[in-house]
Amino acid sequence: MNHLLLAADAHSTTRTFTISLFVVFVLIxxxxxxxxxxxxRSAADFYAGGRSFSGFQNGMAIGGDYMSAASFLGIAGIIALSGYDGFLYSIGFLVAWLVAxxxxxxxxxxxxKYTMADVLAFRLRQRPVRTAAAVSTITVSIFYLLAQMVGAGALVALLLGIKPGQTFLGMSPDTAKIATIIFVGVLMIVYVVVGGMKGTTYVQIVKAFLLMCGALLMTLLVLAAFKFNLSSLLGEAATKSGKGAAxxxxxxxxxxxxxxxxxxxxxxxxxLLSLGIALVLGTAGLPHILIRFYTVPSAKAARKSVLWAIGLIGAFYLMTLALGFGAAALVGGEAITAQDKAGNTAAPQLAQALGERYLGGSTGGSILLAVIAAVAFATxxxxxxxxxxxxxxxxAHDFYANVLKRGQTSERQEVQVARVSAFVIGAISIVLAIFAQSLNVAFLVALAFAVAAxxxxxxxxxxxxxxxxxxxxxxxxxxxxxxxxVVxxxxxxxxxxxxxxxxxxSDWQWFPLSNPGLISIPIGxxxxxxxxxxxxxxxDAAKYAEMEVRSLTGAGAH
Structure with a gap:
């Protein structure tokens, strides 16, 4: 069913609508x-948003940070192609929040104060600990960034209807994906360099709201297609998958x-055991999640933000069941893998199928596809x-200010270095993502979790x-x-x-497991x-005692 496969087959007006939605979101x-x-105006504003966000706002932002392309695109794809086993990702990502x-x-x-290393360096020697923490943070972040950019490339190829033998603006499908990865990389650099933590947090809040609305709409439409009968949905998914009861x-x-x-x-x-351990333990070591706890004014707000995040994330991962099995039932495994071998476009393809079913044929399908894809792009x-x-x-804060400059630097210099660092990290991520396009994004994120844990x-x-x-x-x-x-x-x-x-x-592999967590986490x-x-x-017993009191009571916290 090729009409379920590619958005571009509807009309050129659909492509224009799609691009317009992207432009509107990017401008907003x-x-x-x-x-x-x-x-x-200060380092606290740039790194921690001035510690001015409420528990609810930070919970929404944590949800926006955590419910990534791996959640929306990758998990839906793995469930659509692998059924029961794909849902293990949803369970692992959700349970991980209890550990955090x-x-x-x-x-x-x-x-x-601002980073993970602030905690480690509180009672230990600053320079070696902060250097190690900076290296680890950058490594984990780059693994995670790869997943998001690979998802972006697959998504835009679907949206623009680019298939083998076709071109878009003179670009082949592969070139268009690479151009998308570069575009996303440039945008992320702009967000960080210009907006800092405040800008990033508000973008994440908007994105979390859009993603929950989009996922809820698709879930209701999938359930309506099977008259809210889960047994019918699962049975049809198993039949269309070509794998039967398995x-x-x-x-x-x-x-x-x-x-x-x-x-x-x-x-x-x-x-399987390695994957489970990495998913459950990884969240508590993810740098971009840990720094979110510094954006609230009190420990009470930190607890509230995590509870709000668990509620949002839990509801979303339950909905991935409907998205994944719905894609298997209404789109089919063959159509999904024909568009993207790793299954990263299952959710947008499901949106198109649902739009065609409920919103007036191919035009409605193209519109819903464009809306859901814009949400995914926002994600x-x-x-x-x-x-x-x-x-x-x-x-900037750990390595430049506290290791190279030994704390003898101004806040303005530190923030300037952070902005330059964003350019460098963005460039490295763009280059690596170009080589990782064949991998499922949820799988890539599982690797980041293993490295963090x-x-x-x-x-x-x-x-x-x-x-x-x-x-x-x-x-x-x-x-x-x-x-x-990493090795x-x-x-x-x-x-x-x-x-x-x-x-x-190429073939230089000798380690038999796809996820290293089972070996590398105990080694750590x-x-x-x-x-x-x-x-x-x-x-330093006195320092440990001070840290224990501070961590348990919040006394003296920034």
């Missing part, structure tokens, strides 16, 4: 960013039993802005809860977890040795423990 967000820039709420949210807000059972994508190959079966089971822009802000802030989380938890923890332990935990995760990813089937790898025509905790035990540096 740029206006918000310019307005916010006039409110940004119980272990880090309030304590981080009370103990830090589509609704575990083992289609993860944990497969391979007949006659016990070793591969074992690896498949371990890969991408908001998340990449948050990621770029987190990494550029860490580079391997390097950042051990250092954060040890610093908050282990009295004896030392500087050597912190740097060992961050570098040990980070390097092991294992580089030598895994994700990068080479498989048809869907980043470099499909082990390195932190060993580094502390082997260090001759005495723990």
């Amino acid at each position: 967000t740029l206006a918000i960013t310019v307005w916010a820039s006039r409110q940004t 709420l119980l272990l880090v949210a309030e304590l981080m807000r009370n103990s830090g 589509f609704l059972e575990p083992g289609l994508r993860y944990g497969k039993d391979v007949a006659g190959d016990a070793t591969q079966t074992f690896y498949n089971k371990m890969d 991408i822009l908001a998340v990449v802005a948050g990621l770029t802000l987190a990494s550029s802030s860490s580079l 391997s390097g950042n989380l051990p250092a954060i938890l040890y610093s908050l809860f282990w009295k004896r923890f030392t500087t050597a332990g912190a740097t060992a935990a961050i570098y040990g977890g980070l390097i092991s995760a 294992l990813v580089f030598f895994s089937p994700v990068v080479s040795g498989s048809p869907t790898a980043m470099f499909p025509h 905790f082990l390195c932190g423990w060993l580094g502390t035990l082997l260090s001759r540096e005495p723990a």
Whole structure:
């Protein structure tokens, strides 16, 4: 059913409408960013939005930051292609918030100032810890940025109706995707450089509202198509998937039993376990989520913001069930993979199918597709802005101001360096995203979660809860977890040795798991423990006591 496949088959007027929607959204967000820039007068404004956001506002912004292209595009695609196994991502992303709420949210807000490294450096030596934290923050952010930009490229190729053999503005499909990635990269740099945290937060709030409305509309239309009968929806999805009952059972994508190959079966089971651990533990170590806790005025507001975020995120991930299975039932696996092999366009294709069904044929389908795709594009822009802000802030505040300049710098200089850093990080992300276009965006985000849980989380938890923890332990935990995760990813089937790898025509893989979390997360905790035990540096008991009081009560918090 080619009419379900490509938006451009409707009319050239549809393409014009689509582009107009994008332009309108970009202009609105740029206006918000310019307005916010006039409110940004200090480092606290640039890094933490002046700590002026309420619990509800910050909860919406956290939701906007967290519900990324991986959530909207990637998870819907994985569910549409892999059924039951795809929903594991939704469960993992949601459960991860309980870890963040119980272990880090309030304590981080009370103990830090602008970045994750503020907490680590409170009772440890500043320079080595801040350097390690900056390296880790940038690495995790770049992994996450890749996912958003890959999603943007796939989305715009669908929207503009570009298929093999066609051109748009003289560009081939691949060139158009690359141009989109560059465009998104430039926009995210503008948001951060001009608007800082205030501009980024308001863009995320607007985006969260649009995404929830779009997902709710599509969910209701999918359920209406099957007369609100979930059994009919799941049955039709299983039939259209071409995989029958296996589509609704575990083992289609993860944990497969391979007949006659016990070793591969074992690896498949371990890969599933590795993915689950990375998803559940990763959120509490994500730099762009952690810095959101510094934008509220009190610990109470931090708790409220996380509760609001859990409500929003929980509702959204329940709706991904309808989006994923609805796409399988109404679009079909073949049509989805024909447009994008990784399934990243399943949700927009579902929007087109629903529009054609309920809004008056191909024109209605094209309009709903354009609206939902604009929401997805808003999602991408908001998340990449948050990621770029987190990494550029860490580079400027942690590395430049406190390592290179040893704290002897003005706020104005620090903010200027943060803005330059945004350019550099944006450029690196653009280049890497061009090579990662064949990967599913939810899968890419799972890698970012694994890297965050391997390097950042051990250092954060040890610093908050282990009295004896030392500087050597912190740097060992961050570098040990980070390097092991990145090395294992580089030598895994994700990068080479498989048809869907980043470099499909090369093969240097020897690590059998697609997600390194099962190995790299324990390595991070082990390195932190060993580094502390082997260090001759005495723990500062007085500083730990002060940090414990501050983190638990909020006394003396910024």
